[in-house]
Amino acid sequence: MAVAAYAALLSLSHVLENVQLPARRSRLHLDTQQLQSPQEKVEFLRDFLELHSQKRSQEMEDLGRQISIVADEAEDIIDFHVVYQLCEGSNDHKSDPVAALSSFCQDIDRVVEKIDSIMKGLMKMEEEWGYVLEQKPVASLLPSSSTPLVSGKNTMLGFDEYLVQIMDELTRDDSDLRILPIVGMGGCPYPELEEIGKSIAKGCNGLPLAIVVIGGLLAKSNMTQEYWEFVIKSLTSFSNSEDDEHCSRVLSLSYNHLPIHLKPCFLYWRVFPEDHQTCPFDLIQLWLAEGFLKPVKGKTLEEVAEQYLKELIDRNLIIVIDQGLSKPPGLVMHDILRDFCLREYRKQHFILVPRIQHVSFDEDWINMCFICRNHSTLESLDLPEVNVTSQSTSLASLLVCWTCKNTYSGLSRLRVVRMKYFENNSCEYLHPTRLRCLKILNRVDMEFTTSYAVILPLLWNLQILNTPFLEVLPSEIWDIPQLRHITSTVLILLYPVVIQDCTILENLQTLTYVQDFKWTDEVIKRIPNIKELYISYSENNVEWSYYCLYNLARLHKLECLKLIADDFLVEHIGFPSSLKKLELSHCRIPWEHMTVIGPEWNPVEGEFLRLEELMIYNSNLVWWRAENIHFPNLKLLRLYSMHKLQEIPLSIGDIDTLQKIELRRCKKSAKDSAKQIAEEQHNNGNESLQVYVDWDKVIVS
Known part of the structure; x- marks a missing residue:
């Protein structure tokens, strides 16, 4: 139950942080100083589990169960008070703030008493173990978020002499080839461990998955003879097992030595069906929603998640499939590992309530599970519904599927709006x-409704809003400070109300696709850390200066920008130098007057030092004057339907990082220049650059 307890504590810590945000204080009657005590105790319990999670005893099991229950109870209490106080703020029925504060304090005090009782049990256990209670775990040294998901060097320690045997078993069919890129056979860096490594390899009984997983364990382990001998002893203890059982025990050995901060993220794969492939962005969003990520000072939670994912990949627990430039890598897991996740999750049962909801407007939407939209094996569930206008509670009858009912043991404690x-x-x-x-x-x-504007703020923990098509998003969205990702194919966003103490959406990183939006100083101030922004414009009867596109240059964290302009003349636009990916579609741009990207484009050295992907579609660009120094980190250049472009600057081919050039439906002279670049680079010994013209790869003989 240690994993369940750790996940519950992480989730609670996010709730405690959220409720104390400055934007909340003006609307809620909460004692933020009183919340410091449970927050400190939650951090203490979390540190304790990081130190002692591998201890196995009935006391630890009981402790984990108690922590999970109390942490979820604390979340529920905070949610109760926040929701009802937010309801008061949206209608004319005001209750006594002193009474509201007193009620909240009493409930929090009861939770703190329960946490104190648990901590007394911890002290007794640590005295028995002989550890110092104040001991802190060694902090995880997280590298920069720019660290790639696949490390450059993958090491399978001590297995060189068994390379041929392993390769034969790994390549029996095409599907097994997916494992090869992550295995690596770098040899053992410590000669004194060489013989032990060979014995460990033998102990895997020639099972490819067992070898891969144990290799990942050793690569991340202490490089000591004592630890490696412990691994041999563990493998020897079940050496006479059948292959399936042997492999399962090897997986258990690796899992038991997995740091506890990675265990919830690893076990979460059980939500995916067999042979499922996902991408890093989607997986990280799910981890965010469940609250599995421990905050690290100076890093966003997304950056922490990227490091977690890299650690799981380096341990050979998740496999990466390279899908080429401009496509995110695919992530898969071996079926046996996924089965292990299913079994272990049933033991831990660490997700008590649903934090992710799937909504569908299908014809038969009434007869679906209200959480996952499943049609099968449904039963009725009565939950308290919060009535905003009357501040009362009534019972709402919902349908829940058998899977969700068995997954979320705390369903009955939910309240709904x-x-x-x-x-x-x-x-x-x-x-x-x-x-x-x-x-x-x-x-x-979907249409804008008054209900949407009133209810949306009550989803006060909402971080991710994903909808294929939402016509209007109300201005209240600017008052939800914990929002991180808003994605849609068409989004009309109402402007924020200008007030002195406005809410800053410091966590917002993704906003797509916003239509006909004016980027005022007020808006730019509210989204300082936006990283991905898609915008489109379809109104041609407005002066382009009205949209303040020049203010985009002030978004200093922006890495990915897509702009669609429906063949209208786009003026007064600027781009920040932080961009890594720029996509311009159907833009008739007066290139010579552009603020940053300067019918002729003359970019300036230093403006696009970080740009890796440049894509221009259906543009009026005629002459492009550029040198390789203008785009020193460019990897992909894609030009589609550039009917006026005369040529690509030949020096573009001299960019060391450039991997691919694509042209489709362009002027013949532009195509010829692309072919000339391919030929010149080939003659200069550059074999890595790929050039495609109208879907065909340019072959230089």
Whole structure:
């Protein structure tokens, strides 16, 4: 139960941080000083589990169970008070703030008493173990978020002499080839461990997956003879097992030595079906929503998640599939490892309530599970519904599938709010107030409703809003400070209300696709850390200066920008030098007057030092004057339907990092220049650059 306890503590720590954000204080009657005590105790318990999670005893099992229950109870209490106080703020019925504060303090005090009782048990256990209670775990040294997901050197320690045997077993069919890139056979860096490494390899009984996983364990272990001999002893203890059982025990050995901060993320793979492939962005969003990530000073939670993912990859627990430039890598897991996740999750059962909800507007949407939209094996569940206008609670009857009922043991403790998505019909959804990720699965033309504006702030833990098509997002969205990702194919975003003490969306990193939006000083101030921004414009009867596109240059954390302009003349635009990916589509741009990217484009050295991908579609660009020094880190150049472009600057081919050039439906002279670049680079010994013209790869003989 240590994993369940650790995950519950992490989730609670995020809730405690969220409720104390400056934007909350003006609307809630909470004693933030009183919250410091449970926050410190939660951090203490979390540190304790990081130190002692590998201890196996009935006391540890009981301790983990108690921590999980109390942490979830604390989350529920905070949610109760926050939701009802936010309800008061949205109507004219005001209760006594002193009474509200007193009630909150009493409930928090009861939780603190329970935590204190648990901590007394910890002290007794540590006295028995002989450890010092104040001992702190060694901090994880997280490298920069720019560290690639696949490390350059993958080491399978001590297995050189068994390379042929392993290779034969790994390459029996095409599907097994996926394992090869992550295995590596770098040899043992410590001669004194060489013989031990050979014995460990033999102890894997020639099972490829066992070898891969144990290799990942050793690569991340202490390089000491004592530890490696412990691994041999563990392998020898089940050497007479059948292959399936032997492999399962090897996986258990590796899992037991996995740092506890990685265990919830690893076990979470059980939510995916067999042979499922996902991408890093989607997986990280799920980890964020569940609250699995421990904050690290100076890093975003997304950067922490990238490091967690890299650690799991380096340990050979997740496999990376390279899908080429401009596509995110694919992530898969061996079926046997996934089965292990399923079994271990049933033991830990560490997700008590749903924090991710899938909404579908299918014809039969009423007869679906309100959490996952499953149709099968449904049963009725009554949950308290918060009525915003009357501040009362009634019971709402919902359908829940058998899978969700068995996954979330704390379902009965949820409270829900009713959101009306369409003004002219009765399409309403009930959302848990503890929701962190809302995904609308199918494309519908949703209308702006007053219900949406009132209810959305009550989802006060919401971090991710994902919808295929949302016509209007109300201005209240600017008052949800913990939002991290808002994605849609078409999004009309209402402007924030200008006030002196405005909410800064410091966590917001993704915003797509915003239509016909004006980037005022007020807006730029509220999204200082945005990293990915997609914008589109379809109104041609407005002066382009009105949209303040020159202010985009002030988004100093922006890494990915996509702009669609529907063949309108786009003026007064600027781009920040932080960009790594720039996509311009259907933009008639007066290139000579551009603020940063300067019918002729003359870029200036130093403006695009970080740009890795440049994609221009359906543009009016005629002459492009550039040198390789203007784009020193460019990896991909893609030009589609550039009917006026005369040529690509030949010096573009001299960019050391450039891997691929793609041209489609361009002027013949531009195609010829691309072919000339391919030929010149080939003659200069550059075999890595790939050039494609109208889907065909340019072959230089």
